[in-house]
Amino acid sequence: MSDDKARYEKIRVLLIEDESYTRHVIEGLLRQIGFTLISQAKDGGEGFKETVRVRPQVVLCDVHMEPVDGLDYLSKLRGFANAAIAATPVVFLTADKQQETVVSAKQLKVDGYLVKPVSLQLLKQRLDGLLKFHSLI
Numbered sequence: 001m002s003d004d005k006a007r008y009e010k011i012r013v014l015l016i017e018d019e020s021y022t023r024h025v026i027e028g029l030l031r032q033i034g035f036t037l038i039s040q041a042k043d044g045g046e047g048f049k050e051t052v053r054v055r056p057q058v059v060l061c062d063v064h065m066e067p068v069d070g071l072d073y074l075s076k077l078r079g080f081a082n083a084a085i086a087a088t089p090v091v092f093l094t095a096d097k098q099q100e101t102v103v104s105a106k107q108l109k110v111d112g113y114l115v116k117p118v119s120l121q122l123l124k125q126r127l128d129g130l131l132k133f134h135s136l137i
Contacts, residue, residue, distance in 0.1 A: 005034030007137045012037045014056035016047035016073065017093070018065040022116070026060065026093065026123075033124050044073030051077060051088060057136050058127065063094040063101060070094070071101075074108045089130050093118055 013035050017023040023040055030038055039054045041047035044061070045068035051059065059077075063070040070092055080086040091112035092105055105113055112126050131137040 008034035009036050011035060011058065011131065011136060012039070012054055012056040014039045014041065014047065014050055014054060014059045016041045016044060016050075016059060016061040016065070016070070018042050018062060022062070026118070029118070029120050029123050030060075032120055033127070044068030044070055044076070047073050048076055052080075052082075052085060055085065056088060057134070058130060059088055059090045060093050061090055063092050063096050063105070071104055071108065074105070074110060078108055089134055091126060091130065 013030060015023055015026055015030070015038060017026065017040070027038055027040070039050050039056065041050045043065040047059070047061065048068070061070045061073060074090055077088060077090065078086055089111040091114060092110055093114050093116055094101070095116045097115050102113060111130055114122060114126055128137070
C-alpha cells in the first residue's frame with residue numbers, strides 16, 4: 001500500500017464524528033492509506049462550517065450526532081448555494097444499518113455508506129472508488 005500513498009497526500013479529508021476515540025481510529029486508518037490533510041469536526045453543525053472553510057474533497061461523516069446529525073448535515077450541504085461545495089462527496093461511516101436511515105441517506109445523495117467498525121481495506125476501496133469517480137486520483 002505504501003507505493004501509492006503519494007497520490008493521497010494532497011487530498012483534503014474532513015472527518016465528522018462525535019466520539020473522540022472513533023475519530024482517532026479513523027484518522028489513523030486514513031493516515032495508513034496515505035492521507036495527510038485531515039480536518040475534524042464533532043457534529044454536523046461544526047462539520048458544515050469546516051466544509052465551507054476547508055473545502056474538503058471528501059467527507060467521512062457519522063450519522064448519529066448531537067446537536068446536528070449526519071442526515072441534517074448532508075441535507076444542509078446538498079442545499080447550499082455554492083454548487084461546488086454542495087456537491088462535495090460524502091461517505092457515511094455509521095453503526096446504523098437500518099433501512100430507513102439508508103433510504104434517507106440515498107435520498108440526500110450520499111456518495112457512500114460504510115458500517116462501523118470499518119476495516120482499512122474497505123475504507124480504502126470505498127475512497128479509491130469515490131476519488132476516481134470524481135477524477136481526484
